Amino acid sequence: MMKTNQENNEVIMKLDRRAFIKSAAASSAIATAAAIFPGISFAEWKKQEGASGMITWKKAPCRFCGTGCGVLIGVSGDRAVAVKGDPNCSVNKGLCCVKGYHSVQALYGKDRLTKAKVRRNGEMVEVPIKEALDIIAAKMKDTMAKHGKDSVAMYGSGQWTIPDGYVASKLFKGCLGTNNLEANARLCMSSAVTGFMTSFGIDEPMGCYEDIDYANVFVTWGNNMAEMHPVLFSRMLANRKRRNNVEIIDFATRTTRTSQAADRSILFRPQTDLAVANAICYEIIHNNWVNWDFLNTHVSFHKGKTDIGYGTEDHFAFTDKEEPINFEEYKKFLEDYTPEKVEKISGVSARDIKYMASLYGDPTKKVTSFWCMGMNQHTRGTWIQNLVYNIHLLTGKISTPGNSPFSLTGQPSACGTVREVGTLTHALPHGGVANEHDREMAAKIWDVPVSNIDPKPTYHTVEMFRALDRGDIKFMWIQVTNPMVTMPNLNRYRQGALKDDRFIVVSEVYPTPTTDVADVILPAAMWVEQEGMFGNSERRTQHFAQIVPPPGEAMSDTWQLIEVARRLGFEKQFPWSEEEHIGKIWEEYRRFHEGPKHNMAPYTVLLERPGVMWPFVDGKETRWRFNPKHDPACTNGKDFDFYGKADNKAWIWARPYEPAAESPDAEYNFWLNTGRVIEHFHTGSMTRRVPVLHQAMPSSYVELNPEDAAGLGVINGEMVKIISRRGSVTMPASINGRGVPPRGMVFVPFFDESYLINEVTLDAFCPISKQPDYKKCAVRLEKA
Amino acid sequence: MPIFSYLVIPKAGAIDTLHAELTALPWCEIIPADNKEIVILVTDTPDAATEKKLQERLKELDSLQSMSMTFGHNDEDQPGKQRGDYEA
Numbered sequence: 062m063m064k065t066n067q068e069n070n071e072v073i074m075k076l077d078r079r080a081f082i083k084s085a086a087a088s089s090a091i092a093t094a095a096a097i098f099p100g101i102s103f104a105e106w107k108k109q110e111g112a113s114g115m116i117t118w119k120k121a122p123c124r125f126c127g128t129g130c131g132v133l134i135g136v137s138g139d140r141a142v143a144v145k146g147d148p149n150c151s152v153n154k155g156l157c158c159v160k161g162y163h164s165v166q167a168l169y170g171k172d173r174l175t176k177a178k179v180r181r182n183g184e185m186v187e188v189p190i191k192e193a194l195d196i197i198a199a200k201m202k203d204t205m206a207k208h209g210k211d212s213v214a215m216y217g218s219g220q221w222t223i224p225d226g227y228v229a230s231k232l233f234k235g236c237l238g239t240n241n242l243e244a245n246a247r248l249c250m251s252s253a254v255t256g257f258m259t260s261f262g263i264d265e266p267m268g269c270y271e272d273i274d275y276a277n278v279f280v281t282w283g284n285n286m287a288e289m290h291p292v293l294f295s296r297m298l299a300n301r302k303r304r305n306n307v308e309i310i311d312f313a314t315r316t317t318r319t320s321q322a323a324d325r326s327i328l329f330r331p332q333t334d335l336a337v338a339n340a341i342c343y344e345i346i347h348n349n350w351v352n353w354d355f356l357n358t359h360v361s362f363h364k365g366k367t368d369i370g371y372g373t374e375d376h377f378a379f380t381d382k383e384e385p386i387n388f389e390e391y392k393k394f395l396e397d398y399t400p401e402k403v404e405k406i407s408g409v410s411a412r413d414i415k416y417m418a419s420l421y422g423d424p425t426k427k428v429t430s431f432w433c434m435g436m437n438q439h440t441r442g443t444w445i446q447n448l449v450y451n452i453h454l455l456t457g458k459i460s461t462p463g464n465s466p467f468s469l470t471g472q473p474s475a476c477g478t479v480r481e482v483g484t485l486t487h488a489l490p491h492g493g494v495a496n497e498h499d500r501e502m503a504a505k506i507w508d509v510p511v512s513n514i515d516p517k518p519t520y521h522t523v524e525m526f527r528a529l530d531r532g533d534i535k536f537m538w539i540q541v542t543n544p545m546v547t548m549p550n551l552n553r554y555r556q557g558a559l560k561d562d563r564f565i566v567v568s569e570v571y572p573t574p575t576t577d578v579a580d581v582i583l584p585a586a587m588w589v590e591q592e593g594m595f596g597n598s599e600r601r602t603q604h605f606a607q608i609v610p611p612p613g614e615a616m617s618d619t620w621q622l623i624e625v626a627r628r629l630g631f632e633k634q635f636p637w638s639e640e641e642h643i644g645k646i647w648e649e650y651r652r653f654h655e656g657p658k659h660n661m662a663p664y665t666v667l668l669e670r671p672g673v674m675w676p677f678v679d680g681k682e683t684r685w686r687f688n689p690k691h692d693p694a695c696t697n698g699k700d701f702d703f704y705g706k707a708d709n710k711a712w713i714w715a716r717p718y719e720p721a722a723e724s725p726d727a728e729y730n731f732w733l734n735t736g737r738v739i740e741h742f743h744t745g746s747m748t749r750r751v752p753v754l755h756q757a758m759p760s761s762y763v764e765l766n767p768e769d770a771a772g773l774g775v776i777n778g779e780m781v782k783i784i785s786r787r788g789s790v791t792m793p794a795s796i797n798g799r800g801v802p803p804r805g806m807v808f809v810p811f812f813d814e815s816y817l818i819n820e821v822t823l824d825a826f827c828p829i830s831k832q833p834d835y836k837k838c839a840v841r842l843e844k845a
Numbered sequence: 846m847p848i849f850s851y852l853v854i855p856k857a858g859a860i861d862t863l864h865a866e867l868t869a870l871p872w873c874e875i876i877p878a879d880n881k882e883i884v885i886l887v888t889d890t891p892d893a894a895t896e897k898k899l900q901e902r903l904k905e906l907d908s909l910q911s912m913s914m915t916f917g918h919n920d921e922d923q924p925g926k927q928r929g930d931y932e933a
Contacts, residue, residue, distance in 0.1 A: 079848070082918050083887055086850035087876060089916035090885040094852055094878065102879045162915075753917050 081142055084116070085166070088135055088143025092162055095145060095155065120147055120671055121605035122595050124220065124588045125160040125742040127470030128152060128290050129597025131671040132161055134589060134608055141165035141589065141609050150671035152270060152601065158291040160742060163751045167587070168609070170750030174569055174576075174584040175613025185582065190614040193581050194621065197538070198628035200564050204536040205237070211519055214241035214534045217618075218541035219249060219472030219479050222593030223602070224646040225540065225618040226478035228635065230490060232622055235507040236631045240486045240494055240519045241534065245542040246472060246479035247522035252437040252830040253468040254480055256446020259381075259829070260454075260712050262705030263658065264480050267686040268429070268465030269599040269674065273297055275463025276429035278420045279309045282449060283334060283435020283836075285800075287318035288739040290433070290469055298322060310417065312337075313435065314734060314836070315764070315802040327417070328803055331732050331837045333407035335441055336718035338448035339398035340407075341418040345455050346392055350422025355457030359701050361708055362391045364715040371440050371722035371825040375527050379828035386715060394715040406718060421452050427463030428453075433471060434736065438836050443829035444716035451713045459711070460687040460701060470598045471743075477596015477603075481659075482650065486525075487518035490653035494518060506652050508634060521831035523549070523824050530557025538566040540618045541585070545574035546744040546814055549833045550787050550824035568618055573746045574814050584615040587747075591617035592643040594667065600683075601674045604667035619643070657694035658704065687711075721837040722825030725805060729785060729839035731769075732806040735818055736835075738799075745812035761813035762795040765842075766804045770796045773844050780845035783807065785838055788820035791845045807842065811835075846889075847896045850916040853884040859908035860884075866906050872899055886912070893919075 087106065094101050116135040123130040131150020135143030144165050148155035177193035178185040188196075204212050215233050217226060221244065233242040257264045273279075273296045286294040301307040311323035312334070320326035329337055345351060365381040372379075386394075400411035400418075407414075421428055430453065436445045450459075450466050458464035470476055483489050490506075492499030495516055504511035520528050526548055528534040537558075548554040558565055558578040567579040570587040590611035594604045611617075616624075623642065626635045637645045644664045651661045654675070662673035674682035678693045687703050689695035695702035703711040725731055740758035741748040748754045763781050765773070775781055775794045782791045792809070802808050809818040823838040853875075855863040860882045867875045867886055872895065876885040890896040896919075903909065 079846070079889065082848050083874075083889055086848050086887050086916040086918070087885060090850040090852055090887070091876070093913075093915040094883060094885065097852070098878075098881050098883065101881050101883065103876050103885065104879045106876045106885075752919065756917065 081137065081140060084137065085142045088116070088145070089162055092143070092145035092157070116142060118145075119606065119608045121589050121608065122473060122597065122603035122672065123157065123161045123164055124473045124595070125164055125748070126290060127219075127472050127475055127598045128292055129473065129595065129599070129601055129603055129672060130157055130161055130292050131603070132157060132164065134165060136608055139609055141168060147671050152597070152599075152672065153292045156292050156295060159739060159757075160748060160754065163753050166751040166753075167747040168590065170571055172572060173612055174571060174582060175615055176584055177614060178582040180580045190583065190616060193583055194624045194628065197566050197581055198625050201536060201625070201629065204564065208535055210237055210239040211241055212534055213237065213239060213536040214243070214520070214525055214529070214538070216522070216525065216537055216539045216542065216544065217242070217244040217484055219244060219246035219470070219475030220541045221474060221478045221484070221618060222591070223474060223477050223482060223596060223650065224593055224643050225622070226482040226484040227490065227646055227650045228619055228622045228626070229540075230482055230484050231507050231634060232626045232631065234489065234494065234514055235503060235509045236513065236626065236629070236634055238513045238515055240515050240517065241525065242484055243486055243520065243522045243525050244479045244484045245522070245544065245547065246475040247485060247831060248438070248547060248833060249434065249471045250437055250468070250475050250480070251485070251832040252439060252442025252446060252827050253470070255443040255827070255830040256450065256468070259443060259714065260447050260450040261703060262707070265476060265600050266465070266467050266598065267460045268467055269684045270296070271684060272429045272463050272465040272467065273300060275427055276465070277306050277308070277426040277463070278428040279307070280417065280420070280428065280430045281309070281311050281313070281319055281323070282430055282432040283313050284432045284469065285313070285317040285319045285736070286431060287322055289471065289737055291739060293469070294319065294322075310420065312417070315800055315806060315808055317800045327409055327413050330406070330408045331734070331806070332439070332441070332721040333403075333409075333718065334436070334445055335448060335716065336398055336403045336406045337409055337414060338445065338452060339395055339718065340400050340403035340414045341421060342448070342451050342455055343395040343398045344400060344415055344418035345422045345452065346395065348418070348422060350418070350424075351455050352424070352457030355701070356455065358699060359703060359710055360454050360713055361710040362386045362388055362713050362715070364394070367717055368719065369828045372523070372828055372831070373722060373823065373825050375524070375531070377828070381829055391713060391715050397717070421456050421458065428458050429463060429465040429467055431467050431469055433469040435836060437468075437832060438834050440722050440825050440827055440834045440837075441716070441719055442827040442832050442834075444714070447714040447716050450711070454711050454713050460685050462685065468598070473597065474595035476598060476600065477594060481596055481654070486521055489514070490650060502653065506649060523826055523831065523833060526554040526557060529563060530554060530560070532560070532562070535562060536564045538568070539575060540568040543573045543575045543744040543746055545578055546811065546817060547819060548824070549819050549822040549835060551817055551819040552788050568621055570615070571746050571750060573744065574817070583621055584613060585621070586611035586615050586617040590615065591619070593617070593619070594647065597672070599674065601672040602661060602667060603672040619646070722834065723823050723838045725839045729841045730805070731840050731842060733783065733785065733821060733838050733840040734802065734806055734808045734836050735811050735822060736808065738810045738812060741810070741812035743812065744814065749812070760793070761810050761816045761818070762793050762798070764795045764798060764800050764802050764808040766802050766806070767796050768804055770794060773842055775844050782843040782845045783809070783818070783821055783840050784843065785821040785823070785840045787823065790816050790818055790821055792816045807840065846891055847893065847917070847919040849888050849914055849918070851886045851912040851914050853886045853912050854910045855882055855884070855908050856910045863906070863908040866908055870899070870902060
């Protein structure tokens with residue numbers, strides 16, 4: 062029987078699709094072989110590629126963590142079909158992790174959002190995207206007219222490209238005049254920012270990944286790098302193998318793959334890293350391992366308020382008050398933190414504390430400290446950053462190759478977009494809204510009256526969602542993030558978003574629990590379906606071109622914002638053509654950072670390279686800031702210049718140990734710790750659409766200590782109910798899996814929307830950074 | 846309709862035999878490396894039952910030292926818990 066044309070087309074499409082999948086399978090194998098066997102060659106495959114003209118390779122940064130690995134994306138026709146590490150990118154030198162190698166498959170999930178949807182009579186109905194954009198602009202106008210400018214809000218992301226965040230800031234802060242602009246990076250790295258600002262007066266790491274090639278000792282502070290930053294961890298392991306003077310110390314609250322690979326695994330009780338860091342400083346001073354030349358020239362001593370609260374109540378406010386102290390006062394403060402006293406608080410033996418101090422104190426060893434969420438998601442997140450900096454400052458181990466306190470980020474542009482563009486309520490692309498000079502600069506560059514920019518910050522993320530619940534905010538536009546999975550104490554914030562007179566817009570690539578609460582869904586372009594830039598953990602800005610077209614009516618977040626801005630009457634501030642807008646936006650944004658402390662590379666330079674580190678001065682990247690051998694911003698004529706602070710010094714802070722907001726008690730007798738796994742990026746909304754990743758890690762679980770599991774009568778895979786004062790989740794047990802918590806703690810990865818663990822967590826935060834603590838709350842367990 | 850790719854390592858001195866044996870198997874395509882004793886194998890079977898049989902035949906190859914999967918796709922076995930279907 063003859064086939065119809067339609068049937069013939071379907072056969073051809075299926076064949077094309079299978080050929081595409083097989084090509085991706087072969088490319089994946091070749092990329093893996095190249096990573097394992099450097100120099101391996103497959104001439105047969107190259108001939109096939111060349112003969113068919115099938116694949117061209119284009120550069121981009123990976124979008125599945127904050128490392129910023131350079132990837133080359135193989136494109137066949139209009140489709141991305143393969144990925145390999147970019148050998149020209151200094152970050153990863155051709156290596157990728159499992160997420161990177163499979164990253165392009167995340168573009169092609171079957172349920173990709175391709176059309177705009179609007180809620181009508183309770184149902185989501187498809188509409189042309191222009192109509193959806195009209196509705197959004199009209200709703201914003203109407204809401205501001207009725208309830209004031211601070212009734213509308215935008216919630217973005219560390220996965221926003223730099224232009225996305227920049228136009229959001231310009232629209233909300235410059236044009237609409239509200240500081241209701243936040244990003245999910247508040248949940249992942251704002252303690253890192255306040256740590257840098259309080260200790261150095263300027264944000265982002267002073268070192269770079271090259272530190273890994275020089276350090277003799279690596280201390281991972283609550284940081285499971287083997288799973289969260291696997292390419293950097295591989296680089297550490299490669300250094301340990303190549304050089305015979307490298308050791309890795311994993312300092313954590315549970316045993317992980319990082320602990321297993323480390324030379325030493327030291328476990329501490331949750332929150333007591335504060336006490337241990339102080340004990341290390343005590344020991345350094347007690348043994349006279351202080352680098353006095355460095356200390357006397359480059360460091361000043363300070364203290365702040367104590368007993369500072371946890372922010373669990375609405376409208377919580379806190380402002381720290383700095384007071385200068387001297388070295389003797391600091392030394393006296395540390396007397397409460399002898400190793401023997403801290404052993405009782407932390408569970409870390411005095412011997413181990415002394416051992417860690419001896420590594421930092423040994424003048425012949427170069428030490429790099431790495432951290433990420435363990436120190437950032439902490440109700441004393443700012444303090445613990447200060448305390449680790451204290452260790453490096455006492456010993457002078459900073460701003461030189463291999464000596465590096467290094468805060469890693471989890472998202473591809475948490476640094477580039479949120480920290481550098483300043484997409485947080487208090488910030489501007491340069492400085493903060495409270496500073497008159499910064500407002501004047503922004504108004505000039507944005508071509509808006511300076512009076513438009515409100516000098517008062519409004520809501521940080523947790524308080525913004527509380528305001529939505531209370532009704533102070535009526536309209537919220539959410540882009541590139543999934544807060545209905547990630548907000549702590551989630552039940553409250555989901556109920557708030559669902560209230561009748563709230564209007565929620567969500568720009569997304571796939572359906573998520575956040576699109577479930579939306580009144581309008583905009584289909585978004587993802588990653589290399591648009592042009593943009595990310596900024597990684599080592600101050601590296603990475604450009605990517607639009608490599609493949611977005612599906613259907615999907616549109617970049619940048620262009621969605623521009624379309625709405627124009628509908629709101631701001632054509633003058635958003636004049637760019639669709640073809641040129643990214644380059645034009647970049648050159649406008651770059652004006653905010655002119656000068657040797659933060660100069661960014663021109664657009665034309667970004668196009669050519671796999672990434673450029675700032676400050677980029679006279680055509681050169683700056684690898685180690687505050688060091689005049691590397692940093693042209695140093696002007697004091699000394700061997701270091703900590704120019705971020707007015708006294709040109711780095712600040713040592715006396716910060717005490719204070720307990721967590723909620724600790725286990727008789728009723729809720731376990732710590733709950735939450736986090737990530739190597740296979741999935743954050744809430745899994747993209748990586749769970751990649752079959753290989755999904756099959757490798759199909760669902761979440763609760764890690765139990767084997768003795769606790771035995772006490773509960775639970776075996777591997779049986780269901781356990783985790784109950785807190787806020788909610789409960791029932792999920793399968795994992796016993797002696799890839800991670801093992803100590804007795805009295807459970808760990809749950811948050812990637813799986815079927816098990817919303819954040820219905821259980823607590824919305825307590827660091828009063829200085831306002832970053833929530835996802836690592837500590839009290840729960841009890843029941844066998845389900 | 847599963848598609849998989851593997852890095853295949855032969856037993857010592859058996860690379861030529863491995864090429865021949867893999868080439869002779871149905872549903873298999875190979876890409877040999879030029880300068881290492883490594884073969885990339887891409888399998889494309891019509892259904893799970895055929896895939897299972899092929900896996901068994903691969904295990905029986907005397908020339909084969911080890912196989913490491915680098916890619917996997919199966920239309921019939923798409924993830925079920927997450928909303929929506931998946932397509933590579």
